[in-house]
Structures are given as structure tokens and as C-alpha cells.
Amino acid sequence: MPTVARLGGITIYLYFEDDNPPHVHVIQAEHEAKVNIRSRAVMVGHIPARALARACAWIEENEDNLLRQWDEFK
Numbered sequence: 001m002p003t004v005a006r007l008g009g010i011t012i013y014l015y016f017e018d019d020n021p022p023h024v025h026v027i028q029a030e031h032e033a034k035v036n037i038r039s040r041a042v043m044v045g046h047i048p049a050r051a052l053a054r055a056c057a058w059i060e061e062n063e064d065n066l067l068r069q070w071d072e073f074k
Contacts, residue, residue: 004066005058010051012058014066016073024066026055035059037066 004024005012013025022037026047033045033052040056047055059066 004069005062007054007058010055012055014069014073022067022070024055024059026052037063037070 002014002016003011004014010026010028013027015025021043023034023043024037026033026035028047028051031045031047031051033047034043035041035052035055036043037059040059042052
């Protein structure tokens with residue numbers, strides 16, 4: 001479960017044992033959401049809108065690298 005980013009109080013993880021579709025786990029304090037890498041849609045969970053927007057912007061900027069890491073460990 002490597003940490004792929006820390007954005008202030010937001011942490012983004014890839015859990016390599018997870019199933020498709022490719023997604024990351026976004027955690028802020030007691031909130032957690034699984035976010036689809038390609039669509040940036042919340043699959044499960046909840047995270048405050050401001051934190052989600054910040055995480056999604058980062059995910060968009062790093063989409064190619066995230067998908068490459070996902071494929072490498074699957």
C-alpha cells in the first residue's frame with residue numbers, strides 16, 4: 001500500500017491487491033473514498049468536496065503514472 005502523494009492533510013494510496021477498475025484511496029482525517037483514476041468518480045466512501053477536488057486535480061495531472069503503476073503491480 002504505497003503512499004503516492006501527500007497533499008497537506010490528504011493522503012493518496014494505491015492498494016495493489018485491489019481489483020479493477022484502477023483506483024486510488026483518498027484519505028483525509030476520518031474520511032476515506034475510493035476514486036476511479038480515469039473518471040475521478042467516487043466509487044465508495046465519502047470525502048469532503050474541497051479535499052476531493054484537490055485530490056482529483058492531482059490524480060488528473062498524474063493519471064498516466066498512476067495507471068502505469070496499477071498495471072505494473074497487477
